[in-house]
Amino acid sequence: MESDWIKKFSGILGPMPPRVLRGIGDDVACLVSPATDNLLWTTDSQREGVHFRWDWMTPREVGSRLLVVNLSDVYVKGGTPVSALVALGIPKNFPEERIFSFYEGLADACRRFDCPVVGGDISRATGGFDAVLSLLARSPAGRFPGRDGLLPGDMLYLLGRPGLAKAGYSALLSGLSDHQAMAESVSAFCRPRTYPWFSELVNAEDQVVATMDTSDGLGQAIFAMADQSGVSVRLDPPENWLDHLQRPSSLLGQDPFGMAWDGGEDYDILFAVRPGVGGDAISRIQEQIRGEPEKLIPLGEVVVRHAGDQTPSVTMTGKNRRQVRLERTGFDHTR
Ligand SMILES: Nc1ncnc2c1ncn2[C@@H]1O[C@H](COP(=O)(O)OP(=O)(O)O)[C@@H](O)[C@H]1O
Numbered sequence: 429m430e431s432d433w434i435k436k437f438s439g440i441l442g443p444m445p446p447r448v449l450r451g452i453g454d455d456v457a458c459l460v461s462p463a464t465d466n467l468l469w470t471t472d473s474q475r476e477g478v479h480f481r482w483d484w485m486t487p488r489e490v491g492s493r494l495l496v497v498n499l500s501d502v503y504v505k506g507g508t509p510v511s512a513l514v515a516l517g518i519p520k521n522f523p524e525e526r527i528f529s530f531y532e533g534l535a536d537a538c539r540r541f542d543c544p545v546v547g548g549d550i551s552r553a554t555g556g557f558d559a560v561l562s563l564l565a566r567s568p569a570g571r572f573p574g575r576d577g578l579l580p581g582d583m584l585y586l587l588g589r590p591g592l593a594k595a596g597y598s599a600l601l602s603g604l605s606d607h608q609a610m611a612e613s614v615s616a617f618c619r620p621r622t623y624p625w626f627s628e629l630v631n632a633e634d635q636v637v638a639t640m641d642t643s644d645g646l647g648q649a650i651f652a653m654a655d656q657s658g659v660s661v662r663l664d665p666p667e668n669w670l671d672h673l674q675r676p677s678s679l680l681g682q683d684p685f686g687m688a689w690d691g692g693e694d695y696d697i698l699f700a701v702r703p704g705v706g707g708d709a710i711s712r713i714q715e716q717i718r719g720e721p722e723k724l725i726p727l728g729e730v731v732v733r734h735a736g737d738q739t740p741s742v743t744m745t746g747k748n749r750r751q752v753r754l755e756r757t758g759f760d761h762t763r
């Protein structure tokens with residue numbers, strides 16, 4: 429029965445933090461209002477056949493992934509999670525234990541990132557399983573590093589390992605996922621990580637002027653930012669910036685640049701630093717990622733958009749230092 433499931437979910441989630449005055453079980457959740465902060469509010473889903481397959485991910489991984497893909501958007505904007513709502517679509521005759529395992533994965537992630545699920549919805553799905561999470565967060569008033577924040581002269585960076593999730597996805601599709609050299613890629617795809625400390629950093633460092641996560645691919649993210657900021661971009665990454673894709677790409681027979689540019693689901697962080705604004709953003713990030721310094725990639729520079737250009741030009745230094753024009757490719761649910 430639906431009410432039994434809800435009680436079971438409530439038990440799996442465990443006790444709520446004091447900011448939750450009323451959680452699961454009433455008509456609405458009731459939360460203590462964060463006094464002077466801004467509220468951030470976002471939603472993202474995990475759908476069977478679209479975001480995952482049950483033969484690729486455990487139910488626990490799907491549950492955790494649902495929270496992490498939402499947290500990713502919040503942390504890049506300087507947010508701290510407040511709470512979440514989860515709407516489930518469940519196919520007829522769906523195995524109950526799978527739903528509870530999904531919830532256990534979700535609950536683990538909720539505890540790890542201090543983000544309680546305070547309510548949700550259950551309805552029958554006519555297709556596959558789907559779960560939609562809506563995440564409420566807070567951030568300091570007066571601070572919002574928008575996608576439209578770029579100015580010519582800003583330096584673009586990426587934090588993460590672009591293309592690794594695509595490598596994992598391709599390995600799962602082609603039956604190569606058990607190969608030792610694919611372990612890191614499969615993990616990046618099934619168990620994306622996120623960076624809570626980046627949120628604090630964004631709020632402490634005015635130098636970081638624009639941020640975005642790379643859920644739909646690095647290319648989509650760069651174009652989205654440049655488009656919304658009215659600028660163009662000139663990329664000149666270090667020669668070794670895709671070294672982490674060498675083994676996976678050769679096993680899969682794919683082009684490493686394509687994997688990084690339009691693969692998607694890396695949940696890396698694209699951000700811009702403005703020279704001339706005081707601060708310590710880059711050395712603080714280096715400190716956070718010591719041991720894996722290659723995770724911070726200087727991508728290039730924001731440049732003036734040519735008068736009359738409706739869309740950004742994004743170029744990258746190619747052979748003989750010539751600038752090659754890049755296309756806006758990447759994941760798109762409408763295609
Ligand atoms: N169905 C929708 N109705 C209204 N706004 C939407 C819808 N889908 C996406 N958006 C908005 O479009 C923007 C980009 O969405 P999306 O590409 O999904 O971002 P993200 O990659 O951060 O999840 C966000 O502001 C999002 O809230």
Ligand SMILES: Cc1ncc(C[n+]2csc(CCOP(=O)(O)OP(=O)(O)O)c2C)c(N)n1
Nearest residue numbers: 472477478479480481643644691692693759
């Ligand atoms: C079964 C399956 N097919 C294809 C993909 C690839 N894929 C699905 S959604 C997506 C992009 C990211 O998801 P989205 O819902 O667009 O996240 P958002 O940008 O809204 O945060 C990618 C690359 C996948 N993960 N699983």
Ligand SMILES: [Mg+2]
Nearest residue numbers: 471472473643
């Ligand atoms: Mg989205």
